Amino acid sequence: MSGGDENPFGELLQDYVLECLPLAEQVADTFVDLERRWRAGDPADELLGSLAGRLHTVKGNSAMMGLTPAQETAHALEDACGLLRRSSEQRTDPAAALLIAGGGLLVDLVRQASPELDPGPAARYVERVRQWMQSEGPPAADTQAERRRTDRRGGGGGGDKADSVVRVDFRRLDALLEVLGEGLIQHSALGEAYRGLARRSGACEELERLDQTILALEKTLKRLESTLMETRLLPIASVFGRFPRMLRDTAEAEGKRVRLLQSGGETPLDKAVLDRLSEPLLHLVTNAIVHGMEPPDVRRLAGKPEEGTIRLDAAPHAGRVVIRVADDGRGLDEKAIRKKAEALGQELRDDEVVPLRSLIFLPGLSTAERVSRLAGRGVGLDVVAGAIHALGGTIDVETEPGKGTAFTLSLPVTLAIIRSLIVEIDHERFALPMAHVAETVRAEPDAIREINHRGVAQWRGDLIHVADGGAVLGTAAVNRAPRRFYVVMAAGGKRQALLVDRLVGHQDIVVKGLDPALGRPDVVSGTTILGDGRVACILDSVRILEGGRRAG
Amino acid sequence: MPVEERQIKAPLLGFADAMEARAVANTAPVPGPELHLLTFVLEREEFGVPVTQVREVIRVSDITRVPQAPAHVRGVANLRGRILAVVELRSRLGLPPADLTPRSRVVVVEVRGRVLGLLVDAVRQVTKVPEASVVPAPEEVISADVDYLRGVARWQSRLIILLDLEKALLPTE
Secondary structure, three states, rough: OOOOOOOOOHHHHHHHHHHHHHHHHHHHHHHHHHHHHHOOOOHHHHHHHHHHHHHHHHHHHHHHHOOOHHHHHHHHHHHHHHHHOOOOOOOHHHHHHHHHHHHHHHHHHHHHHOOOOHHHHHHHHHHHHHHHHHHHHHOOOOOHHHHOOOOOOOOOOOOOOOOOOOOHHHHHHHHHHHHHHHHHHHHHHHHHHHHHHHHOOOHHHHHHHHHHHHHHHHHHHHHHHHHHHOOOEOOHHHHOOOOOHHHHHHHHOOOEEEEEEEEEOOOOHHHHHHHHHHHHHHHHHHHHHHHHOOHHHHHHHHHOOEEEEEEEEEEEEEEEEEEEEEEEEOOOHHHHHHHHHHHHOOHHHHHHHOHHHHHHOOOOOOOOOOOOOOOOOOHHHHHHHHHHHOOOOEEEEEEEEOOOOEEEEEOOOOOOOOEEEEEEEOOOEEEEEEHHEEEEOOOOOOOOOOOOOOOEEEOOOOOEEEEHHHHHHOOOOHHHHHOOEEEEEOOOOEEEEEOOOOEEEEEEEEEEEOHHHHOOOOOOOEEEEOOOOOOOEEHHHHHHHHHHHHOO | OOOOOOOOOHHHHHHHHHHHHHHOOOOOOOOOOEEEEEEEEEEEEEEEEEEEHHHEEEEEOOEEOOOOOOEEEEEEEOOEEEEEEEEEHHHOOOOOOOOOOOOOEEEEEOOOOEEEEEEEEEEEEEEEEHHHEEOOOOOOOOOOOOOEEEEEEEEEOEEEEEHHHHHHOOOOO
8 A cells, every 4th residue: 555654644544543443343342232132132222322423423534534435334334223223123133233244344444544445345235234224114314326426535545554553652641640540549548557557656756757758749749740731731723723624625515615713722631631522523513514504695695704604712711621613604493403302302391491502412403404424414412512521521502593603612621530440230330440450350150159148259369259249339229130240359458359240341431529419428439421421430449448358 | 417317208298288278268369579480299299499599400311329329319410511419309308209200300400509400200380479478388297307398389279389498408417
């Protein structure tokens, strides 16, 4: 394949692979899960629902890069999932097999990320999906012909981009942050040990010195933290910079004239925030062009300049960063939104307090009258809102008919992110900080024995206590499910295993606090919003480990 | 601290009957200042809270249980990126628990700067009642422990139990 040096898309293709490959892989994994759950008679609605946003992103980004086979495969999968979401009768083995085949194909296409790929496999797959859909239900709203209009862009660059890209610097920063986190935990353990010691032995000179040293250590760690956080900041222009080209292409495809004005590109944000921000921002800007902007002739008749304006402004505000995406288009059709929301089952009374902003972010709410290549396939602002929420941000909307629409995002400058293992216990999801996860083990039936009314198992030559997750969390009484795995947790020399039902995956989660109304639960240290918008509790592994020892 | 233990059970349900029993003739509308209320239903009774304390009403989405949380806390929900603690108002008021239905709603209220969700059986309406229609809660249902009833609005053959959200939600800990 040709080298990437003279290829203007080279870097963008690398970004594309970095962003889309994990999504495609998640989609492919989810299909496998679906097959298993359907076989078990579980409709798995939430899994199907979780696919839409990822497929939409892969499709949109592939279209942006001119990678038609990947785009069409993602599109076909979207159609198939859409049909399956509407009708549960079709959730059968053949359907799952079709999805799984498509998932594998999509992963391959995204990984290769080459405009020169043989379009054959994708075309054959799209045809397979089309035939399946015709035999299973009403045809999709859009036609093959519309999709074929997708222009092919030139440019070389091929090969396996995922292998050639290593973002060494930032990973090292991440690793540093992790080490710092461990340091902070060890510091608090040291403080606790000091207080215990002081209670026992009373004041003495050595204790005094220890106290001073622990205080000094805290200051050092804090300084390390703030320096590290600063190192991770990048100007938001690194995300904004991707938009002009994409805006031009989208506007052209839509037959619209749009200019982009930007300000505040120098505003610093943690790279981890930036990385997760580009997708929702892209979505908002695409929406503004596709839905917000009127065609030039309509604008002329309305007495507006034919060329529409989209403003992208960022500014620091009260320790957070506020980003505004504003267009001077037609504004949101509040009536249509309320009607659509009602159709979705949202009962609305005139006197009920239902602000527009709590409707527009509803799942499945899209007022687009037609389907287009880049937007308007029922994946709406709920996906954007979900992504922003998962970042610890908020999103709000203002709109005025005929004048335009503005979305305001407020985001934290840095994230309290912890790498976590998401587990399921009695149908509820919990996050376990990876810092204290030593290993996950499949719970074979005879691996756990009972000694003195406590479950124990062999682990690395030792006997460790195996506690039931449901019993620790009090969920077993509500909705007991079978335990299939145990997670070995280790911290401060203590080890214990927790029985769980399912390992959902690893995820960087944003830590949120506990409302005072929740009291002070022993086993929960905070909450987080998962990718699907649901709230999950973060388990306090250290406290659980301590409880385990106390009980023994 | 254990607020949920010292609750009335039956009396609240008999509230309307008790009020009916002491009904007096002066039910004619009285002009004057009005209370602007959002009313909702719990069990068979209609409750009202000042609209000024209501931020919005949302449908019940996924509410995540929080292990070891107080019994009257249903769990937490995602309100546009904020974590909203949802109080099971039934349990807080000593009513028996009930399943969620399509009519169940979360009334998002702000009390002394704190935003909380109240799980209710259904939201009825936003209404205005004359302040003069409010009478103190009957003594049968008032005990030393139950201080979150501000009174009862008798208005157009309706009885609306007025809740003092500050006392109901932020008991002195």
